[in-house]
Amino acid sequence: MITMTKFGRNLLCAVASLTGAALLLTGCADPLPQQSRPCPAVKVVQDAAYLTRFAGESEDLAETSFEARIARSKSMCVYLIDTETGETKIRTELSIEFAASRGPKNPDSTAKFNYWVRVTGPGTSQLSSQTLDVEIPFTAAKVQNALQDQIDVFVPLKKNETGDFYRIYVGIAVSEKELAYNRRNPQF
Secondary structure (H helix, E strand, C coil), rough: EEEEEEEEEEEEECCCCCHHHHHCCCCCCCCCCHHHHHCCCEECCCCHHEEEEEEECCCCCCEEEEEEEEEEEEEEEEEECCCCCCCEEEEEEEEEEEEEEEECCCCCCCEEEEEEEECCHHHHHHEEEEEEEEEECCCCCEEEEEEEEEEEEEEEEECCCCCCCEEEEEEEEHHHHHHHHHCCCCCC
């Protein structure tokens, strides 16, 4: 079973600490060097990498509540081997940075939205999906802000599988109307 665990959140783009990975490998009897094992590819879905949230039905920029985007994503992985059962799983540590700008019609001084992380396996079959929340605050003096979220994704491997068999997709949860707006107004 694929599991996802949120292990941290920092405002203002703090650097993720990945020191736990080395501790997890202590005591593993793995005959293959870690650098020879591929990680699952992490992809930001372009149509869902950006969000313009309007205060009403109008798509006039004067009615913008906020704009948000996935500024960057980083990942690293380690192979974890259970020495008793011989089962192997990949732990992928994702660090996703979001940036947001306050619009003229933002009543809450915040950008609240959701994003998703999905894992696909062989044949691009979706194996797991999780939706997570984001809240980026604004102040009168600070109309732009950023937040960094960190998530662990654990993928159990079958015999002879590697990280090449899996993909991890990340995107902002946009409505059909917001998706259509993104496609009419591409940001990348």
